[in-house]
Amino acid sequence: MEHRGLDAYGYFEREGSLGRVQGAFEPVVAAARERIGEAYGQRLHSAYLYGSVPRGTARPGRSDLDLLLALNHEAADEDRDTAEVLARGLDQDFPEIDGVGILLHGKDTLLSEQERDDLGWFLACLCTPLLGADLAEHLPRYRPDSRLARETNGDLAAVLPRWQARLEAASTPAEYRRLSRHFSRHLVRTGFTLVMPRWGGWTSDLAESAEIFGRYYPERAAQMRAAAAMALDPTGDPAVLHAYLEDLGPWLADEYTARHGTKTPR
Missing domain, CATH: 3.30.460.10 (Beta Polymerase, domain 2)
Structure with a gap:
């Protein structure tokens, strides 16, 4: 089980x-x-x-x-x-x-x-x-509901412009690797919390998170699996980061907002 x-x-x-x-x-x-x-x-x-x-x-x-x-x-x-x-x-x-x-x-x-x-x-x-x-x-006890999804990762749309600025400021393979690990982790965890209330549980394992996400969004499953692998073995290739910011990131932000709403402003 x-x-x-x-x-x-x-x-x-x-x-x-x-x-x-x-x-x-x-x-x-x-x-x-x-x-x-x-x-x-x-x-x-x-x-x-x-x-x-x-x-x-x-x-x-x-x-x-x-x-x-x-x-x-x-x-x-x-x-x-x-x-x-x-x-x-x-x-x-x-x-x-x-x-x-x-x-x-x-x-x-x-x-x-x-x-x-x-x-x-x-x-x-x-x-x-x-x-x-x-x-x-x-603190109270918590369940994997939509409110929790919204308040934990419902700010990706606001995060993406900051990522763009960090990518534009980077210039070395070491910097790109750090960004690759950070962006990848964040995207996989956001993808998982998007489906967390429907799946009805929690995991911090990135590979498992990507697989669970893929059950609900099979058309994006390969991208999320690749992001989970990248989080463990980051790359110094900026093209991967540009792809996150041009495709997977904006799609995920829009889908998240549509399903759970936007995180309460801090």
């Missing part, structure tokens, strides 16, 4: 746990916990892992380390500078990871009504507690 990431009552099961972290990544997770505490001190409310490392699907030397930090205040330049130094140090010291991503948000924002079905859902369902008191205790 296909597992759909929900409990017996139809609510999201929280994905990931520290117990699923593979042995190769345990040292970097331990170092992240220690360094985050030292770097932020009283500024930090809590820290979380998300992505392939806490899901136990990370690939040594290929996967990045993803962190969400909840601060006791709204993030300022000093906090962002600290995160940049922290990320660079972890990436340099641990060859098991290929990059470190750190999201910074104030705890009041994470718990706000406006972010209830976006950042709040993300923390409660996709993030694994690493340090401090878990903010998920103050």
Whole structure:
């Protein structure tokens, strides 16, 4: 039977746990916990892992380390500078990871009504507690419905012009590879949340997400499968990125808006 990431009552099961972290990544997770505490001190409310490392699907030397930090205040330049130094140090010291991503948000924002079905859902369902008191205790339980689809990824139409600007500013294969991974991940996850309410479940696996999307949009299935593969093995060819912005991206944005509406402006 296909597992759909929900409990017996139809609510999201929280994905990931520290117990699923593979042995190769345990040292970097331990170092992240220690360094985050030292770097932020009283500024930090809590820290979380998300992505392939806490899901136990990370690939040594290929996967990045993803962190969400909840601060006791709204993030300022000093906090962002600290995160940049922290990320660079972890990436340099641990060859098991290929990059470190750190999201910074104030705890009041994470718990706000406006972010209830976006950042709040993300923390409660996709993030694994690493340090401090878990903010998920103050958030509701979630189901895979159209409102959640709208508030998580219903802004692709607004995102595409920013992607165009980033592509125009890029000039090296390394820059194109970074954009390729980012654009591909975003498109596959948006494609999956487009069909999430109809499928009635959740997965963070990109290949599975593309396959599920393809059941509902067979005419776009090959494109989405290719995007999922590109997210894991990004290319330095800008032609792939131009194709996203000229075809798959605009189509997906229009279809998403037609089915779920537009994300509430922030």
